[in-house]
Structures are given as C-alpha cells and as structure tokens.
Amino acid sequence: MSSRRGFLWNVLAGAAGAFASAKALTAQETQMSRNVPGMKRTGKKESARHDDAPLLVETADVPNLPFRMDGGVKEFHLIAEPVKRQIVPFKMMEVWGYNGSCPGPTIQANQGDRVRVILDNHLPESTTMHWHGLEVPMEMDGSPYISQKPVPPGGRFVYEFTLHQEGTYFYHSHGAMQEMMGMIGLFILHPEKPYQPRVDHDYGIVLQEWAILPNSTVPNTANMEFNWLTFNGISAPSTTPLIARLGSRVRIRIVNLGMDHHPMHLHGNQFVVTGTEAGRSPESTWRRENTVLVGVAQARDIEFDAKYLGDWMLHCHLPHHMMNSMSDLLADRMITTVATNDTQALSQMQTLANTIGFQHVHHAPIADDANSVAGFPQDAFMDMGMDEAVAKPETYGLPRNWSANMMGMMTLVRVLPPEKFDEIMDLKRRGLSAPPNEKHEPEHHDHEHHD
Numbered sequence: 001m002s003s004r005r006g007f008l009w010n011v012l013a014g015a016a017g018a019f020a021s022a023k024a025l026t027a028q029e030t031q032m033s034r035n036v037p038g039m040k041r042t043g044k045k046e047s048a049r050h051d052d053a054p055l056l057v058e059t060a061d062v063p064n065l066p067f068r069m070d071g072g073v074k075e076f077h078l079i080a081e082p083v084k085r086q087i088v089p090f091k092m093m094e095v096w097g098y099n100g101s102c103p104g105p106t107i108q109a110n111q112g113d114r115v116r117v118i119l120d121n122h123l124p125e126s127t128t129m130h131w132h133g134l135e136v137p138m139e140m141d142g143s144p145y146i147s148q149k150p151v152p153p154g155g156r157f158v159y160e161f162t163l164h165q166e167g168t169y170f171y172h173s174h175g176a177m178q179e180m181m182g183m184i185g186l187f188i189l190h191p192e193k194p195y196q197p198r199v200d201h202d203y204g205i206v207l208q209e210w211a212i213l214p215n216s217t218v219p220n221t222a223n224m225e226f227n228w229l230t231f232n233g234i235s236a237p238s239t240t241p242l243i244a245r246l247g248s249r250v251r252i253r254i255v256n257l258g259m260d261h262h263p264m265h266l267h268g269n270q271f272v273v274t275g276t277e278a279g280r281s282p283e284s285t286w287r288r289e290n291t292v293l294v295g296v297a298q299a300r301d302i303e304f305d306a307k308y309l310g311d312w313m314l315h316c317h318l319p320h321h322m323m324n325s326m327s328d329l330l331a332d333r334m335i336t337t338v339a340t341n342d343t344q345a346l347s348q349m350q351t352l353a354n355t356i357g358f359q360h361v362h363h364a365p366i367a368d369d370a371n372s373v374a375g376f377p378q379d380a381f382m383d384m385g386m387d388e389a390v391a392k393p394e395t396y397g398l399p400r401n402w403s404a405n406m407m408g409m410m411t412l413v414r415v416l417p418p419e420k421f422d423e424i425m426d427l428k429r430r431g432l433s434a435p436p437n438e439k440h441e442p443e444h445h446d447h448e449h450h451d
C-alpha cells in the first residue's frame with residue numbers, strides 16, 4: 001500500500017468515526033470498531049439470533065471496505081490498481097484488484113441504503129465498474145460506451161444509487177480480461193428484516209482461476225487452462241479455515257467469476273441452498289445437498305447447523321481444481337520428469353522444501369514395486385506438508401502435516417467445541433498462531449521413514 005493511499009484510508013477511517021454517532025453504528029462501523037468493547041461481531045460468545053443488528057460477513061483473507069457517512073449517503077472509495085498476492089508460500093502472483101487486495105475489499109451495506117462509490121483508476125488502462133445483479137439506474141451500470149465513457153488512467157467516476165435488494169452480490173470491472181486479472185469484490189446487502197433462522201457465522205468466498213506459467217507471476221488471461229485455483233485470492237493450504245462453534249448455524253456465500261463452474265462440496269454435513277445471485281430464496285425451495293454448483297457469474301448461499309465436531313473439507317470437486325501447480329515447486333523441471341524412485345523423490349522434495357523454507361514431512365508410502373505398475377505415480381509424491389509456513393490462529397490444533405493434501409480451491413470448516421473456539425478467537429485477538437508455550441521450531445529434517 002502506498003503511503004499516499006495509507007494516508008487516505010486513515011483519513012477515511014477517522015472521518016467515519018467522527019461522523020458516526022453510537023446510535024447510528026452499523027455493520028461497517030462495527031467492523032472498524034473491532035477493538036471497542038461492547039460491539040457485536042462474529043464469533044462472540046452470545047448468539048446473534050436474538051439481535052436485529054446485521055452480522056458482518058467475514059471474507060477470509062480479504063478486508064472489508066470502510067465507509068464514511070456524507071449526509072444520508074454511505075460513501076465508499078475503491079481504487080483500481082495492480083496488486084501482488086502471495087497465494088501459497090511458494091507462489092506470488094501479480095494481478096489487478098482494488099485497494100491493495102485481490103479480490104477487492106468486501107462492501108457491506110443495508111437494504112435501503114443510499115450508497116456512493118468513488119472509483120479511482122490507478123491502472124495503466126481504462127476501466128469501468130459493474131454492480132453485478134444490482135438494480136441500479138442505467139447510467140450507473142458500468143457498461144463501457146453504453147452507459148458511460150470508460151474511466152481513463154488517473155481518472156475518477158462516482159457511482160451513486162439506492163439499494164432496494166438484499167443478498168449476495170458482487171462488483172467487477174466490465175472488461176473481460178480485467179475480470180480474469182482479478183477485478184472483482186463482494187457486495188453484501190444485509191436485509192431490512194433479518195433472515196430466519198439467524199446465523200452465528202457468515203462467511204464469503206470468491207472463486208477465481210489463473211493460468212500462470214512456472215517462474216512467471218502474471219496470469220495469462222487469454223489462456224483457458226488454469227493451473228492456479230483460489231478462494232479469496234489464496235490457494236490451499238494458505239486459505240484461512242472457517243471456524244464455527246459447535247451448535248452454531250453457519251452461512252457461507254460463494255460467488256464465481258472465472259471460466260469454469262465449480263461444484264462446491266462440504267464434507268460430513270448437509271446444507272441447504274438459501275440464496276442465489278438474486279437474493280434470498282423462499283424456504284419452500286431449500287433442498288438438502290452437500291455439493292452446490294456455483295456457475296460463472298452466480299452466487300450461492302448455503303446454510304447448515306454445525307452439529308458435528310471436526311475439521312471438514314470444503315472444496316471445489318473438479319479434480320484439477322483440488323491441485324496446486326507442482327511445476328512451480330519444481331521450477332524449471334517439468335512435473336513429468338519428477339523422480340519416480342522413492343529415495344530420489346524424497347531428496348528432491350527435501351531440497352525444494354529447504355529452498356522455500358518450510359517443513360517437509362515424508363510423503364505417503366509407496367509400494368516396493370510401484371514403478372512396475374502402469375500409471376504410477378498418480379498422487380504419490382504430490383503431498384507437501386508446510387504446516388509451519390501457513391500457521392495462523394485458525395489452523396491451531398490441526399493434526400500434524402494437515403497441510404500436505406490441502407491444495408487449490410479448498411479450505412476447512414472447523415466445527416470446534418466452545419472452549420477450543422474461544423481459544424482460537426483469543427489467539428486471533430492477540431495475533432498469535434499458537435499459544436506461546438505450544439510454539440516449536442520448524443522441523444526441517446523431519447522424516448518419518450516407512451521401511
């Protein structure tokens with residue numbers, strides 16, 4: 001973040017604080033007052049079910065967009081600009097987004113709000129903003145040349161409209177290549193009357209896909225073969241797990257802006273689909289599923305009661321979307337030339353792990369005569385545990401080497417006993433990945449031999 005923009009955001013945050021009376025505090029301001037006692041936020045001990053204030057959506061690994069009040073108008077400020085995104089410990093990508101984030105920060109507002117979004121273009125080419133699914137006046141639609149002139153580099157356009165809908169929406173540049181370069185963000189409209197039943201956790205996930213060659217950092221937006229698949233601009237195992245207290249109700253809002261449709265599957269739990277890109281669906285239409293297809297340009301809200309303790313995988317079920325590009329780890333070597341001899345593969349992976357600086361645990365065992373079987377290897381040698389490199393409060397307490405098979409569009413929904421949930425919330429507040437007495441040195445030479 002440039003110092004100039006940092007200054008701007010401090011001004012905006014300060015302005016919002018100065019303009020907001022305690023009575024008028026709403027979702028975003030609550031977000032900006034995270035450390036103020038008495039403010040409601042996701043994960044507090046008390047259930048949100050009997051409270052009419054909207055529960056903030058948490059977009060893992062992506063910030064919320066602050067706003068200021070200008071009279072009766074909620075004013076947001078988006079800056080379209082290049083962004084660097086570390087998607088896993090061994091891969092950085094140079095993409096485009098908003099306000100230093102890709103996807104852009106999540107906008108949250110209330111049904112009935114009048115909003116203004118100031119768009120500044122810090123890209124080297126023109127852009128516009130489209131409000132996907134929002135019923136806005138034609139001149140606010142962001143269609144280049146149709147509803148407005150493209151916003152030139154260094155230019156500004158001010159969008160303003162009233163929100164009469166509710167649900168999960170998103171904003172995106174209306175240039176096809178810019179969309180594939182990352183220019184999207186969530187736009188959450190909280191309903192006038194809270195949805196029933198109330199949820200205790202509300203999470204947002206943006207699905208994106210990228211074609212990035214090894215040793216390159218810039219996506220090829222014309223390529224249709226994608227080797228990097230992300231939730232909120234991050235690939236597993238770096239995706240931040242979604243934590244839920246046992247007995248709570250969870251909503252997850254998933255939107256897709258890419259070239260593929262993604263069947264999103266949750267382990268160990270059934271859910272109901274409660275909303276689409278057009279808002280809340282009538283309860284009579286909810287049906288039980290464990291996999292929901294989120295098509296391009298669609299939104300799906302799913303809800304379930306977190307009644308089963310466990311660390312449940314949530315992932316796109318397209319097999320190639322459950323992988324990371326190993327060729328990045330192998331640098332200039334192609335994946336097809338990876339050693340198929342156990343000792344060679346181990347030594348090669350150990351070298352890679354040392355180069356990148358994460359813990360490597362011996363891969364899953366293979367048969368003595370593995371190389372005599374046609375088709376070998378498939379998943380062998382693919383697991384690369386890197387627990388230490390991706391540790392954060394939400395990963396605390398996961399089994400050792402949990403990260404080895406977490407790849408691509410994947411995260412965990414961790415349904416935790418209350419005391420464990422509270423412990424992780426406390427770690428988050430303190431900015432620690434584990435209690436100080438639980439810290440241990442990375443085990444760089446940690447091999448479990450299976451002979």
Ligand SMILES: [Cu+2]
Nearest residue numbers: 262316318321
């Ligand atoms: Cu997928």
